[in-house]
Amino acid sequence: xxxxxxxxxxxxxxxxxxxxxxxxxxxxxxxxxxxxxxxxxxxxxxxxxxxxxxxxxxxxxxxxxxxxxxxxxxxxxxxxxxxxxxxxxxxxxxxxxxxxxxxxxxxxxxxxxx
Amino acid sequence: xxxxxxxxxxxxxxxxxxxxxxxxxxxxxxxxxxxxxxxxxxxxxxxxxxxxxxxxxxxxxxxxxxxxxxxxxxxxxxxxxxxxxxxxxxxxxxxxxxxxxxxxxxxxxxxx
Numbered sequence: 001x002x003x004x005x006x007x008x009x010x011x012x013x014x015x016x017x018x019x020x021x022x023x024x025x026x027x028x029x030x031x032x033x034x035x036x037x038x039x040x041x042x043x044x045x046x047x048x049x050x051x052x053x054x055x056x057x058x059x060x061x062x063x064x065x066x067x068x069x070x071x072x073x074x075x076x077x078x079x080x081x082x083x084x085x086x087x088x089x090x091x092x093x094x095x096x097x098x099x100x101x102x103x104x105x106x107x108x109x110x111x112x113x114x
Numbered sequence: 115x116x117x118x119x120x121x122x123x124x125x126x127x128x129x130x131x132x133x134x135x136x137x138x139x140x141x142x143x144x145x146x147x148x149x150x151x152x153x154x155x156x157x158x159x160x161x162x163x164x165x166x167x168x169x170x171x172x173x174x175x176x177x178x179x180x181x182x183x184x185x186x187x188x189x190x191x192x193x194x195x196x197x198x199x200x201x202x203x204x205x206x207x208x209x210x211x212x213x214x215x216x217x218x219x220x221x222x223x224x225x226x
Contacts, residue, residue, distance in 0.1 A: 044217040
């Protein structure tokens with residue numbers, strides 16, 4: 001079994017300030033990790049993913065996440081947020097072999113304050 | 115990149131009627147598609163895995179006869195909510211494998 005924990009349901013942050021959205025997972029097997037973003041009234045969009053290789057992965061819009069196996073974490077960070085980053089962010093884990101079921105966290109609403 | 119088209123984006127139906135939601139992979143073939151449901155303030159919950167040409171695999175607690183899934187071709191999977199009730203009101207999202215996972219834009223179902 002696998003699970004994903006996003007402890008923060010809402011994160012308010014001022015524009016241009018840094019932000020970290022936390023994600024911890026548990027799994028008995030090796031996993032792939034994802035961050036998805038959901039803008040209001042829209043579906044999910046893949047933000048970034050870790051499959052293998054470098055533990056630090058980046059998105060095209062300035063977000064980054066680091067896979068930390070010892071801490072079973074995949075926190076999402078951005079050094080300076082914009083109003084347009086206001087959305088809900090979901091962390092997800094997928095076992096890397098066999099039946100590749102995806103498990104999602106409960107999501108974190110990022111509210112950027114002007 | 116890969117695109118998954120989901121239709122309709124919003125639907126309002128009367129209690130007791132059935133609603134069909136379509137999920138299409140536009141530029142790739144998807145032998146497997148997934149259907150999720152999102153309750154307010156909660157995460158996505160996998161409902162079922164749709165396999166082209168065979169029966170869908172439902173997650174525990176999901177009523178097979180209520181949520182009918184058909185995956186008749188490599189580019190189309192449909193989810194039919196039969197005899198819908200207000201408690202079925204939710205956001206339904208499909209996804210397809212294309213190396214990673216590509217999601218549709220979702221369908222907001224409101225049963226009145």
